[in-house]
């Protein structure tokens with residue numbers, strides 16, 4: 048955005064316009080002619096990817112707002128209605144929810160790249176600090192956004208995080224009350240969080256403009272860490288950087304699409320499919336994965352105020368990095384010691400992230416303290432000292448020279464990352480077996496995997512089980528009767544669905560006399576509630592509240608543990624909820640000797656804590672199947688679970704089908720982009736062959 | 749650089765065009781969900797199902813308003829006088845010529861069912877007002893007669909007849 052425009056339009060109107068508002072010249076200077084170092088590697092494409100993700104989040108977010116209701120009574124349901132009823136609503140929400148994670152994946156890579164190549168050093172200090180501000184704004188925005196679905200994690204995450212501020216003496220309590228607009232998190236909180244969640248992305252966009260401006264003043268850093276000296280050291284932004292960025296953006300979209308279409312809830316929490324309940328805290332409060340390292344730091348410190356200060360300090364310290372690092376050499380390529388400590392630091396951050404997801408007890412806390420110490424030690428001691436004691440390697444004279452030597456330092460960072468994760472987590476592989484509940488056995492499901500579909504007959508049987516047994520206590524309030532006849536589900540005929548609907552009594556009114564009345568259900572109705580309200584349900588069930596089953600298959604899970612949670616990303620194992628439900632329905636046994644079963648509860652092997660209020664609901668032979676399927680408990684459990692998976696994710700078949708099309712498209716586009724990029728860069732990468740006329744692929748210029 | 753094979757630029761151009769075309773297709777496909785999400789959602793469409801109305805309580809000369817697909821529907825139990833008025837006019841002289849018989853179901857001439865939305869710009873006309881005993885729209889002064897036909901004012905067409913059928917002598921289903 049600096050420098051003089053060389054843009055002189057031929058068109059008379061453009062010339063007239065340009066004299067009055069030289070915006071085209073500005074754009075051309077910034078995004079076409081702008082010289083970029085010719086030796087940038089793919090780690091430099093993440094700036095572009097981040098801009099893209101910001102745009103995706105803003106566009107999908109604006110769309111979600113069209114269907115969302117920021118009110119404690121409606122927020123959860125409005126999100127569910129978006130997922131069920133709005134055209135492509137499920138896609139837009141999954142794009143937004145996973146988009147936030149992808150945004151953070153990209154920003155972390157972008158930041159670690161900056162750390163590795165010393166991109167924060169003079170003259171880029173302001174550029175770096177603007178980046179830290181963007182990162183802080185992103186964290187705030189992500190947090191605010193996660194409260195909006197108003198599930199259990201939304202509510203309790205918001206409670207825990209806003210309580211950070213209560214740590215400050217004197218101002219703490221009034222400050223938190225002010226943030227909440229009440230005596231606890233409530234409707235005022237939700238509404239202000241919604242407002243701010245809508246605002247902050249535009250603030251981010253504004254700071255991004257400053258960030259890019261500062262970048263274009265100082266120019267990009269590069270893997271060699273020496274500034275461009277001659278025109279031979281740079282290439283114009285367009286087409287060289289543009290096409291390279293575009294290619295890698297498509298590759299990144301492949302990862303994004305994998306999450307959106309195949310494992311859309313992997314990065315979320317099952318608890319967030321349970322509506323917010325101010326009276327019950329989930330067993331594990333865990334923030335979104337991108338906050339985990341900081342959460343681990345918070346919990347590592349035994350003092351409340353110091354913990355909060357350490358958490359904020361661990362982020363703020365990044366802003367001082369340009370002065371903490373005393374070395375004059377930028378790139379880690381020429382800093383043998385720093386390079387080692389950089390990787391140690393990466394592993395420390397990953398380790399903190401993993402510890403943040405674990406309960407704060409025993410060895411986990413000790414480990415978190417060690418790593419927290421190292422985190423600060425890295426910045427406060429190591430970096431300043433290293434600058435004085437490290438013997439750096441000789442720098443190349445110019446970028447061109449470094450290119451000709453051409454060492455591929457940018458080796459497989461991803462592999463290294465994975466090794467880092469493995470190394471950290473490896474020693475603790477048995478951690479998942481905690482909680483005292485055995486792992487539910489894996490079931491075979493027709494709907495698993497990238498091409499999975501529901502078995503219609505199974506869903507129809509499952510619906511029979513629901514109607515004849517579960518329905519006596521559990522409602523299905525988010526599901527509409529018409530859904531029974533829609534494609535991708537049990538696919539009853541319309542007439543069958545209408546007959547089912549007519550068997551339900553629905554409360555309607557008031558009529559002309561001002562009275563509520565009951566009428567037969569219609570396809571447009573949702574399943575009527577089993578009980579009028581929670582109190583009535585509790586009264587009828589000995590104090591226990593039978594949960595609504597609409598999204599239960601996504602609201603239940605079990606801990607997979609290392610390394611399974613990583614393998615699940617690739618294998619697309621998403622059936623934690625269904626496997627758990629089957630295990631639960633089959634898990635009733637006599638309590639082991641010495642187990643104190645509370646009055647009115649039943650022993651279940653798979654239920655956390657084992658004492659479950661619900662008596663064994665299903666037994667062999669209880670329900671008659673018309674299609675000859677054996678009437679066994681196992682079949683009932685599987686069928687009703689498959690049915691509940693469908694009620695939780697009614698558009699799963701469409702999701703996987705569209706996902707496959709998107710994947711194929713992206714692979715084709717990535718291939719084309721790759722060859723286009725190769726063609727465009729050909730002249731730069733093989734300059735000597737071209738110059739001497741030996742290049743067989745020479746092209747006319 | 750004069751040693752240029754003529755085939756090469758063509759191949760390169762083809763690659764660029766193919767890449768650009770595929771990217772453009774992807775961009776266009778992305779617009780589909782972004783646009784489609786603004787159409788009525790499944791619950792709105794389901795709620796727009798036909799409704800049944802009992803005509804028995806509606807007295808001679810009375811007009812009631814019901815809602816179907818969020819639109820007001822006027823159900824007008826016309827008196828003999830109303831029908832005669834509507835049939836006495838010279839159809840050809842009307843702004844939107846239509847005989848009264850074409851606007852009611854045969855054998856149910858006393859029942860006029862119209863969508864109660866002014867065809868000018870969407871206001872709801874007031875019943876039994878204006879010079880023709882039908883409706884008068886307060887927004888810009890359109891006047892409708894007892895057949896719901898436009899007689900005066902800026903509205904271009906007669907009040908619209910919704911799809912409906914008599915399920916019995918005293919019941920209709922709208923939609």
Ligand code: FES
Pocket residue numbers: 866867868869870871885886887888889890901902903
């Ligand atoms: S809207 Fe009725 S006259 Fe204009």
